[in-house]
Amino acid sequence: MSLEVAVAAAMFVGVIAYTVLGGADFGSGFFDLTAGDSRRGAELRTLVDHSIGPVWEANHVWLIYVLVIWWTGFPESFAAAMSTLVLPLLLALLGIVLRGASFAFRKYSATLGQARLFGVTFAVSSILTPFFLGTVAGAIASGRVPLDGAGDRWSSWLNPTSLFGGVIAVGTCAFLAGVFLTADAERSHRQRLTEDLRTRTIVVGLATGAVVFAALVPVLRDAPVLGEGLTGRAAPLVVLSAIAGGATLLLLVRRRFRAARWPAVVAVASVVSGWGVAQYPWLLVDEVTIVDAAGASSTLWGLLVAVGLAVVVVVPPLAYLLRLTQSEAWTRR
Amino acid sequence: MLSPDLLVHTVVQLASAAEPAGLMPARQQMALSLGWHIILACFGVAFPAIIFVMHLRGIRRDDPVALELARRWAKVSAVLFAIGAVSGTVLSFEMGLLWPGLMGTYGDVLGLPFAFEGLAFFVEAIFLGIYLYGWGRMPPRQHVLMVLPMAVTGIIGAYCVVAVNAWMNVPTGFRLVDGEVTDVQPWTVLFNQHAFLQFAHMWVGAYMVVGFSIAGVYAVGMLRGRRDAHHRLGFIVPFVFASVAALTQPFVGHVLGFGLDERQPAKLAAFELAETTESPSPLRLGGVLVDGEVRGSIDIPVLGSLIAMNSPTAPVPGLDTIPEDERPPVNLTHLAFQTMVGIGTLLAAGVAWFWFQRRRGRDLLERRWFLRAAVAAGPLAAIALESGWVATEVGRQPWIVHGVMRTPEAVGDYTSALWWLLGISTVIYTAMTVGAVVVLRSMARRWRAGETDLPSPYAPPVEELQR
Numbered sequence: 052m053s054l055e056v057a058v059a060a061a062m063f064v065g066v067i068a069y070t071v072l073g074g075a076d077f078g079s080g081f082f083d084l085t086a087g088d089s090r091r092g093a094e095l096r097t098l099v100d101h102s103i104g105p106v107w108e109a110n111h112v113w114l115i116y117v118l119v120i121w122w123t124g125f126p127e128s129f130a131a132a133m134s135t136l137v138l139p140l141l142l143a144l145l146g147i148v149l150r151g152a153s154f155a156f157r158k159y160s161a162t163l164g165q166a167r168l169f170g171v172t173f174a175v176s177s178i179l180t181p182f183f184l185g186t187v188a189g190a191i192a193s194g195r196v197p198l199d200g201a202g203d204r205w206s207s208w209l210n211p212t213s214l215f216g217g218v219i220a221v222g223t224c225a226f227l228a229g230v231f232l233t234a235d236a237e238r239s240h241r242q243r244l245t246e247d248l249r250t251r252t253i254v255v256g257l258a259t260g261a262v263v264f265a266a267l268v269p270v271l272r273d274a275p276v277l278g279e280g281l282t283g284r285a286a287p288l289v290v291l292s293a294i295a296g297g298a299t300l301l302l303l304v305r306r307r308f309r310a311a312r313w314p315a316v317v318a319v320a321s322v323v324s325g326w327g328v329a330q331y332p333w334l335l336v337d338e339v340t341i342v343d344a345a346g347a348s349s350t351l352w353g354l355l356v357a358v359g360l361a362v363v364v365v366v367p368p369l370a371y372l373l374r375l376t377q378s379e380a381w382t383r384r
Numbered sequence: 385m386l387s388p389d390l391l392v393h394t395v396v397q398l399a400s401a402a403e404p405a406g407l408m409p410a411r412q413q414m415a416l417s418l419g420w421h422i423i424l425a426c427f428g429v430a431f432p433a434i435i436f437v438m439h440l441r442g443i444r445r446d447d448p449v450a451l452e453l454a455r456r457w458a459k460v461s462a463v464l465f466a467i468g469a470v471s472g473t474v475l476s477f478e479m480g481l482l483w484p485g486l487m488g489t490y491g492d493v494l495g496l497p498f499a500f501e502g503l504a505f506f507v508e509a510i511f512l513g514i515y516l517y518g519w520g521r522m523p524p525r526q527h528v529l530m531v532l533p534m535a536v537t538g539i540i541g542a543y544c545v546v547a548v549n550a551w552m553n554v555p556t557g558f559r560l561v562d563g564e565v566t567d568v569q570p571w572t573v574l575f576n577q578h579a580f581l582q583f584a585h586m587w588v589g590a591y592m593v594v595g596f597s598i599a600g601v602y603a604v605g606m607l608r609g610r611r612d613a614h615h616r617l618g619f620i621v622p623f624v625f626a627s628v629a630a631l632t633q634p635f636v637g638h639v640l641g642f643g644l645d646e647r648q649p650a651k652l653a654a655f656e657l658a659e660t661t662e663s664p665s666p667l668r669l670g671g672v673l674v675d676g677e678v679r680g681s682i683d684i685p686v687l688g689s690l691i692a693m694n695s696p697t698a699p700v701p702g703l704d705t706i707p708e709d710e711r712p713p714v715n716l717t718h719l720a721f722q723t724m725v726g727i728g729t730l731l732a733a734g735v736a737w738f739w740f741q742r743r744r745g746r747d748l749l750e751r752r753w754f755l756r757a758a759v760a761a762g763p764l765a766a767i768a769l770e771s772g773w774v775a776t777e778v779g780r781q782p783w784i785v786h787g788v789m790r791t792p793e794a795v796g797d798y799t800s801a802l803w804w805l806l807g808i809s810t811v812i813y814t815a816m817t818v819g820a821v822v823v824l825r826s827m828a829r830r831w832r833a834g835e836t837d838l839p840s841p842y843a844p845p846v847e848e849l850q851r
Contacts, residue, residue, distance in 0.1 A: 123495025130488030346492025
């Protein structure tokens with residue numbers, strides 16, 4: 052593996068981690084929004100608060116990690132994507148800001164009115180953010196981001212691949228969140244809530260699967276490079292994702308909620324990996340390859356040092372935090 | 385006919401006419417988002433250490449007052465860190481969205497410090513989660529230690545970010561050959577000579593902002609007659625931090641200024657409002673430059689040379705030595721710089737007086753005028769910090785990377801529609817500020833009313849349900 056590809060791979064690990072960990076946090080906004088009026092939804096909203104409260108900031112940092120490696124390792128392509136995709140990125144950013152701020156504000160709201168206002172803001176922005184980030188991914192994967200940064204600021208992300216990418220991102224996040232929330236609800240012995248979440252997660256899973264199926268033909272036509280990769284080199288990952296998604300649903304149906312978390316993670320991680328493998332060796336599809344986009348090699352080595360350091364100093368405490376939050380002791384209120 | 389003068393005049397006019405339409409809104413956008421974030425960044429840097437001291441005191445002395453203060457501060461920090469995290473993300477995006485020329489050309493030169501800053505922030509966010517949710521779920525002695533990584537990583541993160549800014553002031557770690565960036569040495573950027581002092585200045589400033597702000601909250605309480613152990617302790621611990629910082633800052637700032645005449649002579653000339661090179665140079669208090677003449681300043685002879693150049697005779701190089709198209713907006717730079725220095729001096733004198741009186745057995749906390757001043761100290765420190773950033777950033781103009789890249793070259797290809805973004809951002813930042821103030825005040829109100837846990841009101845209160 053060349054130095055450039057190693058750095059790109061490290062960056063892509065961040066993309067996967069953000070999709071899985073950050074995605075589950077964003078997805079909980081879907082369940083929060085659809086939890087019903089303040090009386091009916093109180094239990095679920097408390098659960099959401101409790102589940103993502105300790106982790107969302109740490110999970111959010113994966114996005115920063117990706118951005119920093121991108122602009123440091125592949126500066127020109129970063130500038131190009133930022134220039135062309137300014138609109139969806141600003142909208143995603145708006146969602147990120149509103150989500151984080153209103154989530155924190157809601158937790159300490161004094162009145163129901165405030166909690167409602169911040170809660171709706173939190174939930175809606177949690178759905179919008181993955182949508183717009185999905186359109187960004189679609190724009191890059193369908194080769195609509197020229198290296199000179201002068202791509203069309205509208206059609207670059209308002210196209211079949213981007214729109215399906217956005218919807219699939221929202222669905223995937225909600226599915227992941229549903230699986231984790233159901234397991235959390237079961238662990239805290241909330242029977243009715245567990246059943247309710249189980250049903251809704253299964254529906255979300257089926258709906259997302261249907262969207263993915265519906266997207267196949269238009270995306271393959273709209274993004275030929277991606278399509279060729281997904282049906283060729285990345286096909287095993289796509290199949291793995293489908294199997295893992297099916298297994299998750301099956302485990303949900305059989306009420307094996309704790310076990311369902313693992314195939315859910317595999318399903319999402321492998322479909323995202325599939326995207327990466329499919330568009331390899333392009334960084335911006337049809338525009339610039341990973342090797343050609345790379346910055347100075349001394350900097351790439353520096354980045355690998357940083358990534359190595361991250362493995363040593365970030366991963367252990369992160370694993371500790373995630374383990375704590377998934378433990379019995381932390382589920383007690 | 386074209387006289388040389390007219391030609392120069394026309395070229396200058398053309399240059400400003402050719403200024404990209406997106407430049408001004410991009411600048412203001414950056415100023416807004418950076419200026420807003422920097423206050424919260426201060427809390428990220430300084431608050432954990434202050435919480436740690438309070439929490440440790442609570443455990444060591446089995447002091448319920450200290451424990452309760454630490455617990456409340458942890459909750460406050462949860463709110464502040466959340467909005468700090470998202471407003472920091474805004475900056476990450478804006479680096480690319482607003483300044484693709486900078487990032488595209490120099491991303492691999494300046495990026496590595498950001499990578500380490502990212503790591504530091506990662507660790508800080510993880511331990512924040514563990515600490516906040518660890519109350520009552522972990523053994524106390526183990527729990528309090530969870531703050532320490534936050535305190536350390538806050539410092540590392542601040543160093544890394546400031547290292548990039550120091551690099552923008554004194555670029556290093558690359559060569560320009562025929563306009564191409566080569567020979568990139570990212571570690572030289574991370575450990576550039578100027579970074580440490582600039583970081584020290586910011587770090588100490590963060591302790592001033594946070595220490596004075598928190599102490600001020602309890603000063604308000606004392607002014608309203610709440611003079612219990614809770615308020616005295618809540619005041620004094622952050623005030624000690626702020627005092628040490630306020631007394632150190634003038635020296636750090638002064639040392640940071642050494643050699644500015646060689647590094648960035650235009651910035652120094654603007655700081656000192658030196659229109660011409662005078663020997664010895666006066667210290668100009670206040671004043672503005674109007675049509676090339678200094679108006680309304682109070683000049684103290686020789687002091688300018690002494691402070692800026694460490695010499696009774698050496699002149700501060702004047703603006704007349706700087707080509708016209710390389711001069712920063714002088715008045716804003718000068719006034720911002722002096723606001724910072726003035727407030728800093730005032731705060732240092734104030735804390736010195738407090739501790740001096742305390743040694744003599746007089747407690748100024750009994751004096752209402754002192755408490756009022758202590759309430760004002762937090763906002764004043766914040767103004768000083770903002771002024772300092774305005775001074776150094778505006779003073780570097782027209783360069784985004786001093787002597788290497790001009791700001792107009794860095795800005796993205798935007799029309800004046802970018803002003804809309806600024807308008808929307810202003811609304812959002814205002815809303816976030818209001819939200820934070822409302823929530824924090826309501827927390828304080830409920831704490832005063834005797835609540836401790838602050839459960840969120842997702843459902844109507846029970847009595848309403850029964851009705």
